[in-house]
Amino acid sequence: MSEDQSCVKVDRGVEIPVPAGGEVWTAGAVILNRDGHAFAQKRGPDRRLFPDCWDIVGGHVEPGETLLDTLVREVDEETGWRVRRVRRLLGIATWTGDDGDGTRREADYLVEVDGDLDHPALEWSKHTAYGWFGPEDLPRLKENRAPGEYLIHDLIAKALQGR
Numbered sequence: 001m002s003e004d005q006s007c008v009k010v011d012r013g014v015e016i017p018v019p020a021g022g023e024v025w026t027a028g029a030v031i032l033n034r035d036g037h038a039f040a041q042k043r044g045p046d047r048r049l050f051p052d053c054w055d056i057v058g059g060h061v062e063p064g065e066t067l068l069d070t071l072v073r074e075v076d077e078e079t080g081w082r083v084r085r086v087r088r089l090l091g092i093a094t095w096t097g098d099d100g101d102g103t104r105r106e107a108d109y110l111v112e113v114d115g116d117l118d119h120p121a122l123e124w125s126k127h128t129a130y131g132w133f134g135p136e137d138l139p140r141l142k143e144n145r146a147p148g149e150y151l152i153h154d155l156i157a158k159a160l161q162g163r
Helices: 067-079 135-142 151-161
Strands: 025-031 038-043 057-060 082-096 103-114 127-133
Touching (some): 025 067, 025 151, 038 151, 082 151, 103 151
Antiparallel strands (some): 025 057
């Protein structure tokens, strides 16, 4: 267990898979604010994967990392917030990116964080905007996605339903 994740509470029954050798995994975090709206950030138009699309916080598991390590690192890197609690697994998906790098497995979690939720420290070189999405805002999450490619929309809708 890394020092960063030693302060993270993982609720009972939350599955954190252990990637098998040769598998490429990503971990994602849905973060809700005090109003129950979910955080999403818009990927820049020059990004190799899913340019100009809304995304949750997350990224690829690096060598030597666990999924929990990745979740904690990515939330810190992409927002400046610290993961305090992993509440539940929202789902595990398999997808193929539009970058030619093959199939990935993705585990996405509903997490609680510490930090100034009104002022995320975004990586502006990678993201052009951010927003807080309630049920009425969900259609915006489908921008620049083809029908059937609504993973982010569906994850945030699931998180909002089961708060």
